[in-house]
Amino acid sequence: MRIKIIYLSISFFIIALTLGFANMDDNSNKKTKEKQAELILDAPFDKVMAVLTHKRCINCHPAGDTPLQGEDSHLHNFDIVRGENDHGLSAYTCNTCHQSENNDYSGVPGAPHWALAPREMVWEGKSRIEIAQQMMDPKRNGGRTHEEIMEHLTEHELVLWAWDPGVDAEGEAREKPPVAKDEFIKAVKEWISDGAIIPSE
């Protein structure tokens, strides 16, 4: 009987020790990941790309001709298509439903110039390096200079809508990009002013 109690005590001690180490390991991993995230988000390029690869941007830079919508980036309901000028079809445009500001009554998002990004500006499915290369390439960015890209990213109402995305039809707030607006604007300016260098990954 006494031996059994000793065995049991030793077993409990070993289990507790293991759990303790496992927990320490988890905590340590978490801290390392947080540290890595901090490091990653410290570089202007990384901050910029953390925003541009977020669903608030990607949903309107889809790989196909149909916009994406929602937090799960599903294909836009009712087979909505981009049309010839990226504003929808001639009798059914984006503005049939989307106006120049969010509508909290219907949950329909809105901002000035609501439209899909042109086909040559597809971001869905691309790496952040590919997106950056494409964005800074005048052949694929509508002939924009670095300064014009900076202006577009930091001043265009449709881009800045990402930080004021309103609520959905259920009244749930849409997710904002992972970097604050002011921080993003600062990062864009720093990155482009420093030559818009695209790192290799």
Next chain:
Amino acid sequence: MKVSFTINGKLKSVEVSDGNSPLLWAIRDGLDLKGTKFGCGKAACGACTIHVDGKAVRSCSFPTKYAEGKEITTIEGLSVDGRLHPVQQAWKEEVVPQCGYCQPGFMMATAAMLKEIPNPTDDDIDNNIINVCRCATYYRMRKAIHKAAALNSQNS
């Protein structure tokens, strides 16, 4: 706030406590024009389709304040001088409606489409008329849309 606009050819004003409230409410409750229907309330079904400056708009998602100074047309204003609009005539001849609830929205969407695409193909119809009909009158609507296009070209 007071919002003034022309609706079905008449200058009207509505008083709304919130300028963002849907124009549909002002039309139905403020102006007592009940032809435009509330369907889903999230700009998906199209039952509330009206024309704003000639373009189809989902009025459940259109802030009343945006109507200021605009030309609004609802189903009540589609006919002119007591003559049915070709879309209404075609709808009648093809006996399109079943329950009828969604039909004003479809007719307004169709009338707007025919201005842009006078002779729509089946694909044009499928792509541009994406309202929802729970009675599934789509087949009869397609026939009526082609008939309306033909009536339009006869009239012109």
